[in-house]
Amino acid sequence: MRAIIRNTIGKMVGRLGGLPLQIKLIVAxxxxxxxxxxxxxxxxxxxxxxxxxxxxxxxxxxxLDSELKDxxxxxxxxxxxxxxxxxxxxxxxxxxxxxxxAAEELVNFNMNVFPNLQHLLYSNPNLSNIRLFTDNPHVNEIWPIIFREERIYNRHWLPRVSARNGMTWWEMYSGPEDILRNGEVDIQEQTAYISLLREIQGREGAQRGVVQIDMKLEQFSPKTFGSLQDRESQMVIFSRDAQPYYRTDRRQPGSLPTTVIREQLLMHAEGKQGSFRFAYHGMAxxxxxxYIDGPDAYLMNVVSLEPALSDIRGRRNQLLSIVVVLIAFLSLISYGLHALILRQLTTLRDSMKQVHEGNFEIRIPVYGQGEIAELARHFRKMLGKIKELIAEAVHKQAAAKEAELNSLKNQIDSHFLYNTLENLKMMAEVEGHYPLSDALTSLGSMMRYSFQWSADSVSLEDEIRHIRNYMALMNIRYDDRLRLEVQVPDELHARSVLKMTLQPIVENAVKHGWKPERAEGEAFAVKIQAFxxxxxxxxxxxxxxxxxxxWKMNEVNAALKLGDKELQQQILAGQRSQNHGxxxxxxxxxIRIHCGEGFGIHVDSRQGSSTTVHMVLPQAISAKGGNQDEKSIDCG
Known part of the structure; x- marks a missing residue:
């Protein structure tokens, strides 16, 4: 499921990414x-x-609680x-x-006792009947209260009342008001009653009859059968056998059948009170x-939620309609405004397409001072810079061709110089001028080291050998007054260094550090250490x-830290000599180009005493060149 959602979102984002910027802004x-x-x-x-x-x-x-109280x-x-x-x-x-x-006793009972029973009936207008049933053959019936028990022998509740041993039994039923009518009765003449039934016990607990108190259900539960109920609600009383009693001339809310109400009650009823929601034919x-204790019945109120939900849905749909109309209107306005705002961006896009096709002479218009205008100005400057770089590239390409020809010429010249040096060396050895022969050997090695640039890096041993050749030549000039001391551990001889980085420093020391007029016999020493x-x-x-x-040492170190542009600005401003350092x-x-900003050289000097150049290199630079001094001179 997550994969499907991710794929769907990915497709939507992909489709959105292919739309024009103006449409994207509208969508956003x-x-x-x-x-x-x-x-x-x-x-x-x-x-x-x-x-x-x-x-x-x-x-x-x-x-419902008010009705239950009644x-x-x-x-x-x-x-x-x-x-x-x-x-x-x-x-x-x-x-x-x-x-x-006797007749006198009956008259006395009828005149003095029976009115009390009638008073009980008439003083409670909600009561329909007070009936006393007895199986005593000596008792005469007195209408409408005292009857013989044989009139209720066919009632289904009589065994249940007898089994209660004087406890109250409640019964709901529908029937005629007249107890003497035991035959078929029209359903329209039937009335819903609730009866309280209890045994009449005589002396020593003997059963002598049954007392029945009747009340019409419309009096017993006035709201259930009344006319003041909400049109969207209906109260129903379900007897212990799930028989519904309600006002039949009133339509159920939402045309809900009573059988459905009964099924929902049997399904959800738990405990003595509660509530639940259900749906029937798409309506809520x-x-x-x-729960009514005693009659073992349920008083239920069913309410249709459709009117309230329809009203809420109507409000929701109305709000959404307003939002949709408002968004459509604002989108049209936004589309027009974006068209005006993005006009220069569209022009810039078209200009870029022309540049992509090779038209570098296009003139990009700039409107206003906004971000897009600034972008157009920068693109215009970039386009000018590109044209300059193209011209420079063409110039460099021509220069490279010329350099290639010069390189070929230099190769020819170097062969000539190598052959000449070899001939001079052989002539010196023949004539016995061995110092001159050694000097020519050193000069040839230096020339070969300088001319043959097969790699940017060489071993430290090669670079030191080149310095030895340089010092040997300089000693011819200065009568062996120069001395080279090398203190490099054997394991560092094979370490890579950039070619021609140590020799310029030694040459700079000889050129600026040693004065020929210094004390006679005092040698000028250059020491090389590595660790x-x-x-x-x-x-x-x-x-x-x-x-x-x-001050001069600080100036040299400061110049070493400057970039080319900053140094050139100081030279143009006269703050620094162009040839200094x-x-x-x-x-x-x-070193900075090949190794990075964390490496380089630093000068430490004491006037009249010494100068030290501290060089820091990485452990490995690149593949070093071969031992060039061991190669034979190509004489052509």
Missing amino acids: YIGVILIPVVLFSIYTFQQLYDNTLLEIKRKNEFA ILNNMEIMERTAQLAVSDRAVLNYLTSSREL YLGLYR EHRGSLHILITDNGAGMPE IGLRNVQTR
Whole structure:
């Protein structure tokens, strides 16, 4: 699933990436507005939905609890009436008489006792009937309260009442008001009742009959059968056998069948009270129920949520319609504004296409001072720089061709010089001028080392050998008054150094550090030391010459740190000599180019005493060149 989502998002991003910038901006603009609005709308309407449901639930719970309270009050009235009816001793004696009463006793009972029972019935207008059934053959029926028990022998609840041993039994049923009508009764003449039934026990606990207190369900549960209910709600009473009782002339909310209400109650009812939501034919309903202890029945209120949800959906759709219209209107405005803003960017894009096709003479227009205008100016400058570089490249290419020809010429000249030096060397050996022969050998080695540039790096041993040849030639000039001391461990001889980096430093020391007029017999010494420290190769070149003042040493070190542009600016400003320290700077520049900014040389000098050049190189630079001094001179 995640892979599918990632692929879908990737495809959408890819398609969006191929759209023009103006369309992307419109899409981004719509997204910036639409996404927060949609999220806010979802949150707001969810809160409204929850609050509406909560309000509906509270309202109908209040109605349900109020109805339950009325039901419990009516149950209490019926229980109290039943207790008063059978607690009258005269009534109980009449029902349990072991003989048939005389006429005078019947008249006395009818005049003095029976009115009390009638008073119980008429003083409670909600009660429909108070009936006392007895199986005593000596008792005469007195309508409409005292009857023989044989009239209720066919009632299904009679065995259950007898089994209760004097405990109350509640029964809901539909039937005629007249107890004498036992035949078929039209359904329209039937009335829903709830009956309180209890045994009448005589002396020593013997059963002497049954007391029945009836109340119409429309009186027992006035809101269930009343006309003041909300049109979108309906109360229903379900008896212990799940038989529904409700106002039949009133339409159920949302045309919901009573069978569905019963199924939902049986499915969700847990405990004595609760609520649940369900759907029927795509419509939402809320069910609330309360358990009625005694009758073992449920009082249920069913509420249709469709009107409230339809109203919320209508508001949501209205808001979304307004948002869509507003976004469309703003998108049109934004499209026009973006077209104006991006006009110069479009012009710049077209100009770049022409440059890509090879037209470098195009003139890019610049409007205003914004970011796009600044971009156009920079592109114009870059285009001018490109034309300069193209011209420079053409010039360099021509120079390279010329250099190639000169190189070929130099190769011819070098062959001529090598052959000449070899002939001179042989003539010197024949004539016995061995010092001259050695000098020619050193000069030939130096020339070969300088001319044959097969690699940028050589071994430290090769570079030192080249310095030895240089010092040998300089001793011919200065009568062996120069001395070279090399203190390099054997394991560092094969380390790579840049070619011609040590010799310019030694040459600079001889040129500027040694004065021929110094004390007779005092030699000028150049010492070369090498060691490793923290992964780098350190080379010290020290002479015992004249040194330099501190200000001049600082100036040399400062020049070594400057870039080419900064140094050229100082030379043009007259702050620095153009030829001052050029040899050391060339060495510094080569080291920085090949090895990086962390490597190079540093000068430490004491006036009248010595000068030391400290060179720091990496452990390895590149593949070093071969031992060039061991190659024979090519004589052509």
